[in-house]
Amino acid sequence: MPSITETVSSHRPDLKSYEELYKWFHAHPELSFQEEATATAIVKHLETFNAYEIHASIGGHGVAAVLKNGAGKTVLLRADIDALPVEERTGLQYASTKSMKDLEGVEKKVMHACGHDMHITALLAAAETLVKAKETWSGTLILVFQPAEERAGGAQAMVDGGLYDRVPIPDIVVGAHVMPERAGVIGTKRGLIASAADSFQLNIQGRQAHASTPHRGIDPIVQAASTVTRLQTIVAREVDPLDFAVVTVSAFHAGDAENIIPEEANLKLNIRTARPETRDHVLKSVRTIIDAEAAASSNPNQPTLTATTRFPFLFNDDDVTAALEKSFAEYFKLGKESYQSDIARLQGSEDFGILATAVGKPSCFFLYGGVDPEVYDKAEKEGKMKELPGNHSPFFAPVIQPTLMKGVDGYIVAALTFLGKGE
Known part of the structure; x- marks a missing residue:
C-alpha cells in the first residue's frame, strides 16, 4: 500500500479553488447559531463529491457527512463554522463588511476573527482528498461542521440535536485550530491542550x-x-x-x-x-x-x-496523540518551523471535546500556524511578538498559504493514521 505521504501527494486536489472558497467564507461570516448561509455553502460543496451521506440542521446549523468505506475504525474530523462580533480592520480585498443582529437583537459588525473560515475550507479540501484516495484506506469517515463554538454551545447542541442518532459513534475524534504561530508550523501536545x-x-x-x-x-x-x-x-x-x-x-x-x-x-x-x-x-x-x-x-x-x-477542559488522549506524533513526524518532519510534538497550548478554550466525551471516546486537537513567515520572523527578530494579531483581533487574518495546505494535510494525515488499510 502507498504511504500516507504518497497518498496525500497523489490525491490532494489543486488548492487554488479552495483559496477562492476560503475568501468567500472570510467575506461572508455569520454569528453563532445564525450560520445558515455558511452551512448551505458547506452542504452544496459536499454534494459535488457524490460520495457523502449528508445530514444538515443538527443542533441549529450543524452539518455532518459520512463516508463508509469498508471495515475498519470510525474517525470523526471536526471544523467549527461561526464568526465573531468584530469589525474587520485587516484591509484585505476580501475583508468582511457584514453586519448582523446578535441573539439579543443588537446590530454588530461580523468577522471571522478566529480562523474558523480556514477550518471549514481545510476540512472540505481534506474531504475531497479522502474521497479520491478511497482505495488506500478502509473504515468510516465522519465530517462535522460545528456551529456556535464561540458561545460554547454548538458541540452540545449537535449532540442534543441527535448527531449520534444520524452518524455512527466514532472511535476517535480529531479537531484542529489555526493559531498566531509561524505559518508552516503544525503541532500536537499530550494532556491539557485548552483551558x-x-x-x-x-x-x-x-x-x-x-x-x-x-x-x-x-x-x-x-x-x-x-x-x-x-x-x-x-x-x-x-x-x-x-x-x-x-x-x-x-x-x-x-x-x-x-x-x-x-x-x-x-x-x-x-x-x-x-x-x-x-x-x-x-x-x-x-x-x-x-x-x-x-x-x-x-x-x-x-x-x-x-x-x-x-467551556470544559480539553485534554488530548495520550494514545491517540502518540499515534499522531508518529505519523505527523514522518509526514511533516520534526522541526521548529514544521512539526512540533509539544506545541504551546491553546490559550483560548474549546467545546470540541464534548463531541468525544459525550460518547466516551478519545480525542486529539492539533494546532497549526497562520502568520506570514516573513512577518513572524521579523517580529521575532525585533522583539515584537506581542504585536502580532492573535485570534479575536480585528487584524487577525491567516496568510492563505502555506496555512491552508497545512490544515488540509493535518486533517488527511490524522484520518489516514487510523484508517489506513491494515490499521
Whole structure:
C-alpha cells in the first residue's frame, strides 16, 4: 500500500479553488447559531463529491457527512463554522463588511476573527482528498461542521440535536485550530491542550442619587471598581505561580449623565483555569469578593452573578496523540518551523471535546500556524511578538498559504493514521 505521504501527494486536489472558497467564507461570516448561509455553502460543496451521506440542521446549523468505506475504525474530523462580533480592520480585498443582529437583537459588525473560515475550507479540501484516495484506506469517515463554538454551545447542541442518532459513534475524534504561530508550523501536545473558561454577567444594584448628594445614594460604580480591582488579587495572591489562571473583567457599563450616580452597574467576567481544583477555588473566590465588596459598600442589594458560557477542559488522549506524533513526524518532519510534538497550548478554550466525551471516546486537537513567515520572523527578530494579531483581533487574518495546505494535510494525515488499510 502507498504511504500516507504518497497518498496525500497523489490525491490532494489543486488548492487554488479552495483559496477562492476560503475568501468567500472570510467575506461572508455569520454569528453563532445564525450560520445558515455558511452551512448551505458547506452542504452544496459536499454534494459535488457524490460520495457523502449528508445530514444538515443538527443542533441549529450543524452539518455532518459520512463516508463508509469498508471495515475498519470510525474517525470523526471536526471544523467549527461561526464568526465573531468584530469589525474587520485587516484591509484585505476580501475583508468582511457584514453586519448582523446578535441573539439579543443588537446590530454588530461580523468577522471571522478566529480562523474558523480556514477550518471549514481545510476540512472540505481534506474531504475531497479522502474521497479520491478511497482505495488506500478502509473504515468510516465522519465530517462535522460545528456551529456556535464561540458561545460554547454548538458541540452540545449537535449532540442534543441527535448527531449520534444520524452518524455512527466514532472511535476517535480529531479537531484542529489555526493559531498566531509561524505559518508552516503544525503541532500536537499530550494532556491539557485548552483551558476551561467560565463567563458571567454581573449586575450590581445601587441607589440612584444626585452627584452632589452621594450620601443619599449607593454608588454602584465605586463598588464595581473596587470589585474589579480586588478580583485581580485572586490570581496574584491565591493561585500557585506554577499553576495557571486568568480573571478578566471584559466589560463595564454604568451611568449616563455626569451629574447622576446611577442605579446599577453591569459587568462581564471571564475566568480561565487549567485544573479542576483551581477552577473550583477561583470561582469560589470570585463569589466571595463580589459579596464582600457589597458588604464593604453598605449595600443591602445582593449582586447578581449570572453564568453565560462554560467551556470544559480539553485534554488530548495520550494514545491517540502518540499515534499522531508518529505519523505527523514522518509526514511533516520534526522541526521548529514544521512539526512540533509539544506545541504551546491553546490559550483560548474549546467545546470540541464534548463531541468525544459525550460518547466516551478519545480525542486529539492539533494546532497549526497562520502568520506570514516573513512577518513572524521579523517580529521575532525585533522583539515584537506581542504585536502580532492573535485570534479575536480585528487584524487577525491567516496568510492563505502555506496555512491552508497545512490544515488540509493535518486533517488527511490524522484520518489516514487510523484508517489506513491494515490499521
